[in-house]
Amino acid sequence: MKTTHTEPSRRDLLKGMGCGIATLMLSTALAANPSLVEASSGVVNEKAWGLLVDLTRCTGCQSCALACKDANDRPHPKRTPIALDTDAYSFVDERRIENPVGQVESVYVKRQCMHCLHPACVSACTVGALRKTAEGPVVYDAEKCIGCRYCQYACPFGVPTYEWENPLGLIHKCQMCTSRLDEDESPACVAACPNGALRFGPRQQLLAQARAQIASNSGRYVEHIYGEHEVGGTSVLYLSPVPFSALGFPALGEDPNPRYAEAVMRQTPAIALTVASVVTALHLFMQRRQQVKGEATLHIATQKPGAEL
Ligand code: SF4
Numbered sequence: 001m002k003t004t005h006t007e008p009s010r011r012d013l014l015k016g017m018g019c020g021i022a023t024l025m026l027s028t029a030l031a032a033n034p035s036l037v038e039a040s041s042g043v044v045n046e047k048a049w050g051l052l053v054d055l056t057r058c059t060g061c062q063s064c065a066l067a068c069k070d071a072n073d074r075p076h077p078k079r080t081p082i083a084l085d086t087d088a089y090s091f092v093d094e095r096r097i098e099n100p101v102g103q104v105e106s107v108y109v110k111r112q113c114m115h116c117l118h119p120a121c122v123s124a125c126t127v128g129a130l131r132k133t134a135e136g137p138v139v140y141d142a143e144k145c146i147g148c149r150y151c152q153y154a155c156p157f158g159v160p161t162y163e164w165e166n167p168l169g170l171i172h173k174c175q176m177c178t179s180r181l182d183e184d185e186s187p188a189c190v191a192a193c194p195n196g197a198l199r200f201g202p203r204q205q206l207l208a209q210a211r212a213q214i215a216s217n218s219g220r221y222v223e224h225i226y227g228e229h230e231v232g233g234t235s236v237l238y239l240s241p242v243p244f245s246a247l248g249f250p251a252l253g254e255d256p257n258p259r260y261a262e263a264v265m266r267q268t269p270a271i272a273l274t275v276a277s278v279v280t281a282l283h284l285f286m287q288r289r290q291q292v293k294g295e296a297t298l299h300i301a302t303q304k305p306g307a308e309l
């Protein structure tokens with residue numbers, strides 16, 4: 001008896017892959033249509049608020065981090081945070097640095113959201129849960145958030161944190177104390193700093209002041225205002241006594257990261273559909289091979305002398 005089926009060939013596989021390629025072409029065409037992907041790189045307003053952190057003035061007293069917890073009603077209000085997490089939107093990182101004469105000194109670095117001028121988190125968020133306001137803060141709307149965590153992947157500073165224990169999976173980060181700003185108050189961290197290490201004001205003014213401080217304090221600061229140009233500029237700016245690379249600041253170019261985030265987001269449907277198509281094609285191929293093997297086995301069994309059906 002001759003079997004009516006043949007072993008699945010490369011042709012079968014290519015046929016299945018053809019569906020994948022067709023889907024890829026369709027999805028790429030869809031992805032290329034900018035109207036389908038919101039280029040949400042935020043509002044860039046150079047007159048907007050900014051925050052200047054002068055690391056030469058910070059003593060690591062933690063007043064800012066604890067005030068931040070209090071202002072944001074975070075748990076464990078007296079516990080000093082050691083990282084950004086859902087309980088802490090800011091923390092003070094101690095960095096041990098060797099000075100030119102070989103002594104090791106601490107440099108304290110307050111960290112929080114940088115409130116980028118072109119926020120990658122905003123561009124990556126497909127549902128508009130993150131938004132750059134004209135006033136400067138990058139704000140979050142928990143009502144819109146679907147917990148996809150794209151913002152976490154996109155942020156070049158590792159800022160957004162995810163509430164794993166919450167089934168709704170919310171994101172947490174500093175929002176520049178917008179409710180306090182609405183009341184004409186400065187952010188809680190700025191108000192709490194006893195050493196003048198934090199200054200709040202229009203970003204452009206802060207930049208001008210930072211440049212003047214560098215120019216008039218020879219040797220006190222490195223000639224670099226972190227956040228002036230990084231990823232297209234950030235609302236939070238830093239002055240430092242040592243190179244920023246020694247303090248763990250990422251070396252980032254001047255291109256706004258959202259270009260990358262948007263590119264990724266544009267490709268996301270294409271990649272997802274392609275992977276799905278290829279997996280489907282392979283699945284069909286394997287299924288067909290199993291079927292043919294089963295039929296071949298049955299065919300051999302029926303050929304055996306004395307074989308019972
Ligand atoms: S630092 Fe990260 S979370 Fe903050 S605005 Fe920039 S991309 Fe968004």
Ligand code: SF4
Binds near residue numbers: 069071112173
């Ligand atoms: S601006 Fe407000 S939320 Fe952001 S670090 Fe300062 S106190 Fe915390």
Ligand code: SF4
Binds near residue numbers: 062063064198
């Ligand atoms: S309150 Fe001021 S001095 Fe104290 S840790 Fe914060 S930034 Fe530094």
